[in-house]
Amino acid sequence: MPKTDKRASIHSAIAQKGNTFLRIMNFARPYTKDLARILLFMLIATGFSLLVPYISKIFIDDVFKPDHDTLQFSHAAWFMPAIGVMFFAYAIQIFSSGFFQWLSGKTGHKTVHDIRVLVFSKLQTLSLSYFDKHTTGGLLSRVNQDTDDVQFLIVEFLPLAIQSFLMLAGVGVFLCVLSVNLTVFVALPVVILVFFGRKMVKNALSHFNTYFSQRSRLSEFAADSLTGIRVVKAFGQEHRQIEMFRDYSANFRDTGITVMKMWSIFHPLMQFFIMSGTVLVWAVGGRLIFAKTMTLGTVVAYGGYLAMFFSPLLTLVNMLRNISTSLSAAQRVFSVLDESPKIRDAADAVAMQAFAGTIEFRNVEFGYAFDKPVIKNLSLKIFPKEKIGLIGKSGAGKSTIINLLCRLYDVDKGVITIDGVDIRHIRTQDIRKNIGIVLQDTFLFNGTIFDNIAYAKPDATREDVVDAAMAAHAHEFICKKRDAYDSLVGERGVALSGGEKQRIAIARALLLNPAILILDEALSSVDTETECKIQDALENLTKNRTTIAIAHRLSTLQTYDRLFVIENGQCIEFGTPDELFNKKGAFYTMVTMNRKNTHGNAGTFGEGIFS
Amino acid sequence: MKMLNAEEFCIQKSSDNKLSLVYKTGKAYADVFFVPLFPHSMPRQYISIRFPTENNGEEEIGILHNLETLSSFEQKLAFETIEQRNPLAVITEILSIKMRGDTDHWHVETNKGQIHFIGERRYETIVLMKSGLVLVTDNQLNRYKIPNYYTLPQKQRILLEKVLS
Numbered sequence: 090m091p092k093t094d095k096r097a098s099i100h101s102a103i104a105q106k107g108n109t110f111l112r113i114m115n116f117a118r119p120y121t122k123d124l125a126r127i128l129l130f131m132l133i134a135t136g137f138s139l140l141v142p143y144i145s146k147i148f149i150d151d152v153f154k155p156d157h158d159t160l161q162f163s164h165a166a167w168f169m170p171a172i173g174v175m176f177f178a179y180a181i182q183i184f185s186s187g188f189f190q191w192l193s194g195k196t197g198h199k200t201v202h203d204i205r206v207l208v209f210s211k212l213q214t215l216s217l218s219y220f221d222k223h224t225t226g227g228l229l230s231r232v233n234q235d236t237d238d239v240q241f242l243i244v245e246f247l248p249l250a251i252q253s254f255l256m257l258a259g260v261g262v263f264l265c266v267l268s269v270n271l272t273v274f275v276a277l278p279v280v281i282l283v284f285f286g287r288k289m290v291k292n293a294l295s296h297f298n299t300y301f302s303q304r305s306r307l308s309e310f311a312a313d314s315l316t317g318i319r320v321v322k323a324f325g326q327e328h329r330q331i332e333m334f335r336d337y338s339a340n341f342r343d344t345g346i347t348v349m350k351m352w353s354i355f356h357p358l359m360q361f362f363i364m365s366g367t368v369l370v371w372a373v374g375g376r377l378i379f380a381k382t383m384t385l386g387t388v389v390a391y392g393g394y395l396a397m398f399f400s401p402l403l404t405l406v407n408m409l410r411n412i413s414t415s416l417s418a419a420q421r422v423f424s425v426l427d428e429s430p431k432i433r434d435a436a437d438a439v440a441m442q443a444f445a446g447t448i449e450f451r452n453v454e455f456g457y458a459f460d461k462p463v464i465k466n467l468s469l470k471i472f473p474k475e476k477i478g479l480i481g482k483s484g485a486g487k488s489t490i491i492n493l494l495c496r497l498y499d500v501d502k503g504v505i506t507i508d509g510v511d512i513r514h515i516r517t518q519d520i521r522k523n524i525g526i527v528l529q530d531t532f533l534f535n536g537t538i539f540d541n542i543a544y545a546k547p548d549a550t551r552e553d554v555v556d557a558a559m560a561a562h563a564h565e566f567i568c569k570k571r572d573a574y575d576s577l578v579g580e581r582g583v584a585l586s587g588g589e590k591q592r593i594a595i596a597r598a599l600l601l602n603p604a605i606l607i608l609d610e611a612l613s614s615v616d617t618e619t620e621c622k623i624q625d626a627l628e629n630l631t632k633n634r635t636t637i638a639i640a641h642r643l644s645t646l647q648t649y650d651r652l653f654v655i656e657n658g659q660c661i662e663f664g665t666p667d668e669l670f671n672k673k674g675a676f677y678t679m680v681t682m683n684r685k686n687t688h689g690n691a692g693t694f695g696e697g698i699f700s
Numbered sequence: 701m702k703m704l705n706a707e708e709f710c711i712q713k714s715s716d717n718k719l720s721l722v723y724k725t726g727k728a729y730a731d732v733f734f735v736p737l738f739p740h741s742m743p744r745q746y747i748s749i750r751f752p753t754e755n756n757g758e759e760e761i762g763i764l765h766n767l768e769t770l771s772s773f774e775q776k777l778a779f780e781t782i783e784q785r786n787p788l789a790v791i792t793e794i795l796s797i798k799m800r801g802d803t804d805h806w807h808v809e810t811n812k813g814q815i816h817f818i819g820e821r822r823y824e825t826i827v828l829m830k831s832g833l834v835l836v837t838d839n840q841l842n843r844y845k846i847p848n849y850y851t852l853p854q855k856q857r858i859l860l861e862k863v864l865s
Contacts, residue, residue, distance in 0.1 A: 536830065537741075537829070539738065539741075540830070551737070551738065551742070551745075551746055552701060555701050555737060555746070555763070556701050559701060564760075565760075567737075568735050568737070568748055568750070568758075568760070569758075571786055571843075572739055572740060573735060573736065573737045573738065573739060573748075574737050574738050575738050575739055575740040575741055575829075577827055577829065577835075
């Protein structure tokens, strides 16, 4: 990159970080009263800390200095009051500092809590397409690690920065009051420090950015690997994961070493300039004492103030690394907050409390990537309480049809209607409330069996849940668990078989009592014996509601009213199972293939299509 | 859901210490047992009354909405069978928890007196439920419960936090 471009990009990064900082500060707005209190206590602490070196000057120049002629301590009476003032100055400074640190910590934690909840809430509202493009590890990192990093900015950096600036301003005034001449000399290393510091800071920032991006990638990779640990183990890919982690970590290590190298040059240089200032005070101040134009007390006090001047500067520089992390983290947090959900209710969205269950796809086209259509000019109509099967090869577009119907994605072309209303004009909450889904892999949250069944209907009564479990043929196995409906399931809970999980999912769907039911390969992960038990439960579930089932096992669709054969995102055949079989088209081929696989002969229609 | 009306039946204890449910109509079920459907969140309500069937099976006679609708004697019988089937000591005070290797050595005060037990350090050994209930299982598979994590005294909560990861 040319030098000017690089400089421009660093400037732009800094400007961006400045904006980010201001945006973070906006989050502290609800706590302005607390912020005002923090500022007040900071002023008190800084003000009283400035008194101490001046009292030292009084001690040296007045209290402990004998009178030139009488050799008596003419200001001895000031001794105890000065001690008292020094004691109170220290005490007030220490307690005020403690108080503002507590207040700023409290405010910071409140602000970060707000941000964390906002990020999580935002993620909940984003469309599935957003999650398709981001890793789970990365998103976990946004919610946990990045918000924690932002916390540093608000809880630690901000109060310290304000206090440091107050201190710098206050000390600057005292330095000038004590000696303008000395201040001019001391200003020299400060100017050099600021000049070199700025250059180095800009340079360091670009390295810090790389460092923290790599850290983020490393933790995203680790989170992803651990989330998918079962898959890793199932495919024996532990070694590959370790190698990949080693590569990520090695990059992170190398950048870390570069950053440390820069830091180990930068930090001693800063300290060198600070030390030069102190030496200058004594060098110049000493000459002034010899020339009797300055008192010893003034030089001692000056030295004290100078230490107070450089100390916040050094603290701020030391914080540079963390500030950069926090600002980068904040930028990532804002990238989530700035995302707008692709699926949102239209302004004229209608409330539809209960669906009758008529579904129509008219010339629908859709692709997850704009140049790769998955659904092509699909048209189909499903009538209320009809039981429909979607069949076809893997990747034909069956699950996409379901995703579109649930409005997890919006169509690219065409329209999907429910009861004659375009689903883009129906409130999303009504769609979710009226469509129940039983998936192939039932996800159970950490919680009790009761919590999991009642998940879609939190206001369900105990009777409702037990009734749903009974209808799903889950009640009997639940009663055999030691804690029955209070049994914990999920990661920390009791192990449930695939069939048991599936019956809990059916109970969950039954409890919702949806007008439209979707069974997405609901029986493909269970054995034939369990399938029989679940079939019974499904009979109860599909009664009196529009049902759409996706199934590879054709036998599960034998009682369905109509079947749609999907191929390459299009419906190539539809009709009753008998009609389709007699047509001797794609469906016929699938059935005969299915039979060959299970019985070794093609059989005849008279034996029953699915037998 | 078949709800049972306590006024329509009685629970009896036979000489061999088994319980039977006898309807006023004369219909009877032998060897009945009680299964609280929500043993931690609603221990006295929604009690499934069941009897054994062939091949180690069991069948539900019905569900009693509230155990307190039974007579005090019947309630006592019900509690005894529930306790026998699913014993659960209530920890009233955590005296100490010492971590040794992969195990935790607990010394606790319970409703049954002071107990020492050893639990393996696995995440399913100690479970904190949403309501604050903590269930602890020792390496003999005995279970203990701490009714509410959130109301534990600070000192005991710190002890528990050490092993509640």
